[in-house]
Each structure stands twice: as C-alpha cells, then as structure tokens.
Amino acid sequence: MSDTSWLRTSAVRSGTTVPPAPGLLPALVPMLREWLPRQRWFAGKGRPISGLGLVSATELLPADGRLGTPGLLHLLLDVHQDVQERMPGSGRGQPPDTYQLLLGTRALLPPALAPALVGHAVGGPLDGLTIYEALHDPRLTSLLLERLRAPGRTGHLRFGSEPDAAIPVGLAPRLSTAEQSNSSVIYGDTFILKLFRRIAPGPNPDLELSLALARAGSRRVPAPAAWFEALGLYDEPATLGVLQRFLPGSAGAWELALQAVEDGTDFSGEARALGRATAEVHLALARALPTSTLRRPQIELLAAAMAGRLDAAAAAVPALRPYRAALRTAFDDLAALGTRGTTLAAQRIHGDLHLGQALRTGPGGWVLIDFEGEPARPLPERRRPAPPVQDVAGMLRSFDYAARHHDPSAPGAPEWAKTQRAAFCAGYAEAAGTDPRDEPVAIRAFETDKAVYEVLYEARHRPAWLPIPMAAVRRLAQPPHGRTP
Numbered sequence: 001m002s003d004t005s006w007l008r009t010s011a012v013r014s015g016t017t018v019p020p021a022p023g024l025l026p027a028l029v030p031m032l033r034e035w036l037p038r039q040r041w042f043a044g045k046g047r048p049i050s051g052l053g054l055v056s057a058t059e060l061l062p063a064d065g066r067l068g069t070p071g072l073l074h075l076l077l078d079v080h081q082d083v084q085e086r087m088p089g090s091g092r093g094q095p096p097d098t099y100q101l102l103l104g105t106r107a108l109l110p111p112a113l114a115p116a117l118v119g120h121a122v123g124g125p126l127d128g129l130t131i132y133e134a135l136h137d138p139r140l141t142s143l144l145l146e147r148l149r150a151p152g153r154t155g156h157l158r159f160g161s162e163p164d165a166a167i168p169v170g171l172a173p174r175l176s177t178a179e180q181s182n183s184s185v186i187y188g189d190t191f192i193l194k195l196f197r198r199i200a201p202g203p204n205p206d207l208e209l210s211l212a213l214a215r216a217g218s219r220r221v222p223a224p225a226a227w228f229e230a231l232g233l234y235d236e237p238a239t240l241g242v243l244q245r246f247l248p249g250s251a252g253a254w255e256l257a258l259q260a261v262e263d264g265t266d267f268s269g270e271a272r273a274l275g276r277a278t279a280e281v282h283l284a285l286a287r288a289l290p291t292s293t294l295r296r297p298q299i300e301l302l303a304a305a306m307a308g309r310l311d312a313a314a315a316a317v318p319a320l321r322p323y324r325a326a327l328r329t330a331f332d333d334l335a336a337l338g339t340r341g342t343t344l345a346a347q348r349i350h351g352d353l354h355l356g357q358a359l360r361t362g363p364g365g366w367v368l369i370d371f372e373g374e375p376a377r378p379l380p381e382r383r384r385p386a387p388p389v390q391d392v393a394g395m396l397r398s399f400d401y402a403a404r405h406h407d408p409s410a411p412g413a414p415e416w417a418k419t420q421r422a423a424f425c426a427g428y429a430e431a432a433g434t435d436p437r438d439e440p441v442a443i444r445a446f447e448t449d450k451a452v453y454e455v456l457y458e459a460r461h462r463p464a465w466l467p468i469p470m471a472a473v474r475r476l477a478q479p480p481h482g483r484t485p
C-alpha cells in the first residue's frame with residue numbers, strides 16, 4: 001500500500017524534486033515519465049526526462065476510495081530534461097518546463113475503468129487507485145465547469161469570470177480531438193475550455209489579448225467568459241485555463257484553404273477578408289494595449305535574435321545548413337534598416353498567426369483564435385510589443401503551406417500561394433491603411449524567421465512535413481527582388 005498523504009498537500013514550492021521515499025507520487029513518477037512523452041502536447045519530445053518535481057497538487061475532488069467514485073487531482077509538475085538545443089537561448093542550466101496535468105483517480109474492481117477511459121490510464125493501481133487522464137471523464141470535466149461557474153479559490157487555484165458571463169449548468173462536455181499544443185474541452189457547443197499544458201508565471205496572452213479585444217467590443221475573437229490561474233507559487237499568477245465562447249459550425253481557414261487547393265477554386269476573396277480581419281485585430285490591439293517604437297538598438301537586437309534562432313535551428317537540422325549564410329542576409333538587411341535610422345512601430349500582436357488560427361463563421365466572417373504566441377518562446381518575449389508584419393509574415397507562410405500540403409513540389413503551388421498572399425495583403429491594407437508589401441525588408445526577415453522556426457518544428461513534430469518549410473527556405477535564400485509577395 002502506498003502513502004497518499006501527498007495527495008492532501010495543497011502545494012509544494014517549485015524546485016522540490018520528487019523524494020525517493022515511499023508515497024504515491026514516487027510510485028507515479030515512473031508512469032508519468034513513460035506517459036508524458038506520448039502526449040501530443042508534451043513539448044519536450046526526443047529529450048530524455050531526467051527528473052520530475054512537484055510544484056503543486058490540488059484535489060478538486062477528493063478521492064475517497066469508494067469503488068467507482070472518481071477523484072480529480074490537479075498537478076503542476078516540473079519536468080527536467082537533458083539539455084539539447086531546443087530553441088535559441090536554451091543551454092546548460094536550462095530551467096525545467098512546468099506542465100499542467102489533470103488526473104482522475106478511481107478505485108478499481110468492480111467496476112473497472114469504463115471502456116472509454118481504459119486507453120487513457122496513466123497507471124495503477126496505486127494505493128487501490130487507477131490514475132488516468134481526467135479530461136476523458138465527463139464526470140470530471142463537468143466538475144471543472146462547475147468550478148468555473150463559481151469564482152473563488154481552491155488551494156493555489158483561483159477561478160475568475162467576466163461579470164456578465166452566463167454559464168448554464170449541465171452543459172455536456174466532450175474532449176476536443178483537434179491536433180493542438182494544449183487540451184480543450186467543449187461544453188454543449190456553447191463554450192470551449194482550453195487548458196494550457198506548459199505553464200509560466202504571468203498572464204497567458206491567449207487570455208490577456210482575447211479579453212482586451214472582447215472588452216473593447218471586437219467581434220474578431222471568441223469572448224472569454226471565465227478562467228483559472230495558479231496563485232502564490234510564482235511572483236505573478238500563472239494562467240492555467242480559459243473558457244471562451246464556442247463557435248459552432250465554424251470552419252477552419254486551414255481546412256477551407258486545403259479544399260480550395262484540391263478543388264482548384266478561388267480562395268482570394270476569403271484571403272482578402274482574412275487580411276481585413278487581421279488588420280482590424282491589430283488596430284484594436286494597438287488601441288487597447290501598450291505600443292512602442294523600435295529604434296536602432298531594438299531592431300539590431302531583433303535581427304540578432306533571428307540570427308541566433310537560425311544558428312540553433314541549423315545546429316539541430318542539418319538540411320538547413322547549406323542555406324544558413326544566404327538566409328542570414330535577411331536578418332542583416334533588417335539590422336541595416338535600424339542603422340539607417342528607420343524605425344518600426346511595435347504593438348501587441350497575435351504572435352503565431354497561421355491559417356489554423358482563423359475560424360470562419362460565415363462568408364468573409366473571420367474570427368482569430370489562440371493568441372498564445374509561439375509556444376516555444378518564453379512568455380515575457382511573447383508579451384512584448386512586436387511589429388505587426390510578424391503576423392502578416394506568419395499568414396503568408398501559411399498560404400505557402402496550404403499550397404504545398406498535398407505535394408511540396410506541386411508546379412502550381414507557387415502561383416496559388418502568390419495569389420492568396422497578394423489578396424491577404426490587399427485586404428490588410430484596406431483596413432489598416434498601410435500595406436505590408438511596403439515593408440519588404442521586414443516581411444522577408446520575419447518570413448525567414450518563421451520558416452526557420454517551422455523547419456525546427458516539423459523536424460521535431462512532423463518530419464514528413466519538413467519539405468514544406470524547406471521549399472520556403474530555398475526560395476527565401478534567393479536574393480530578394482522587389483516587393484513581397
């Protein structure tokens with residue numbers, strides 16, 4: 001029998017490593033070690049886990065040990081991994097990543113885990129309890145919604161909501177099957193709860209920006225209704241989850257674009273509308289949140305960071321190495337802008353804009369989601385004002401992805417992508433009053449930076465997709481001529 005006393009602990013300070021003493025957590029550790037890397041949202045794939053440390057454990061529903069009665073355990077867990085290049089800036093002494101886990105605990109036999117939960121066991125029995133991924137258990141995800149309906153604290157968890165959020169009782173939950181970096185539960189086609197998997201101190205921009213936009217009256221984002229965060233563990237609260245309006249029947253821009261490529265139908269009207277929507281979001285963000293001006297030192301720093309990311313990506317992905325010098329010129333040209341006295345306007349932006357982040361609620365009715373920024377970058381960096389052309393470049397890259405998805409070397413791909421890219425920029429210019437194509441140096445630098453990120457991302461997560469950003473790398477390595485796209 002294992003000791004479950006740690007289950008009653010409301011929090012353990014960060015930095016505590018799992019003691020090699022008897023107890024449920026030490027017994028759970030080998031199972032989590034094996035289970036974590038198999039999860040879609042686990043960002044540290046390919047690097048061995050060298051240690052796990054408990055940051056906090058909160059029982060949202062105590063496991064009382066009665067047969068079949070589930071308990072809900074909220075864990076924040078530090079995952080230490082052997083150092084290997086991951087993103088620039090990472091090196092020896094790299095801090096652990098903190099992950100959020102929601103675990104169901106159920107006494108077994110009889111009844112054993114319901115068939116729907118069997119494939120989601122983490123392990124056990126430990127102290128008579130089987131441990132499983134709670135998000136597959138509707139009893140537990142319903143409980144989570146109930147908790148969000150009632151603002152207040154449980155241990156180190158604080159639940160908050162918008163004053164006018166009307167969250168009905170009894171909405172049926174289902175776990176989203178979308179390929180995503182986090183985990184989402186949909187409640188009755190009315191709300192969607194995103195649970196951030198990798199946690200950092202400070203407001204998560206997905207909540208921060210969508211709340212600012214919704215409060216400013218923007219209809220280009222699903223309005224947040226409630227959220228929860230970890231308190232008292234870091235200098236600042238850490239956002240753990242956000243409940244937003246679900247857009248039933250919406251269609252993803254990525255799927256619509258792929259369909260258009262396959263059918264050979266025109267997508268430029270939608271691309272133009274998407275450009276307008278992006279510009280509207282940028283204008284609203286610039287009004288609602290702080291802006292800044294990037295001058296020579298900041299522009300040089302920006303270019304140096306891009307060059308650093310290129311070096312780190314080239315170290316990790318050999319296919320990138322022959323293009324490194326040529327790609328580098330894009331960043332040198334950006335730095336030269338600063339040297340010549342050009343300034344760049346910076347503001348809060350989406351930070352990881354691509355077709356997968358836009359949902360269409362009707363013809364031309366685009367809504368943007370997932371304002372988290374690039375998940376691999378540190379949170380303070382993701383919250384810093386940046387030139388809005390970064391988002392434009394992200395979307396331009398995405399049209400290229402859609403064009404090459406079926407066949408990376410399809411002869412029609414460059415032309416299809418070029419048409420959509422031009423339409424997107426035209427739509428953006430209509431709403432913003434400034435045309436991103438008038439900033440070719442910045443666009444090329446950001447596009448190159450994004451393509452480099454994608455090479456690393458695909459090498460890690462979807463090696464079969466690597467030829468898509470590699471085609472862009474070859475294009476971007478050519479000397480620039482004139483306006484983009």
Ligand SMILES: Nc1ncnc2c1ncn2[C@@H]1O[C@H](COP(=O)(O)OP(=O)(O)O)[C@@H](O)[C@H]1O
Nearest residue numbers: 178180181182183192222245246247356369370
């Ligand atoms: N408000 C919403 N309404 C409808 N579907 C949504 C909504 N928010 C997210 N989704 C769906 O969930 C998927 C994943 O959401 P996203 O915020 O991008 O998660 P992640 O950051 O984990 O990648 C989206 O691609 C979309 O299909």
Ligand SMILES: O=P(O)(O)O[C@H]1O[C@H](CO)[C@@H](O[C@H]2O[C@H](CO)[C@@H](O)[C@H](O)[C@H]2O)[C@H](O)[C@H]1O
Nearest residue numbers: 180181352354355356374375397398401454457
């Ligand atoms: O949506 P996420 O926040 O999880 O973003 C990550 O995953 C994306 C893929 O799911 C990745 O996007 C890349 O692939 C897309 C097609 O699947 C394509 O539309 C994008 O242009 C391309 O960058 C994104 O980079 C990554 O951060």
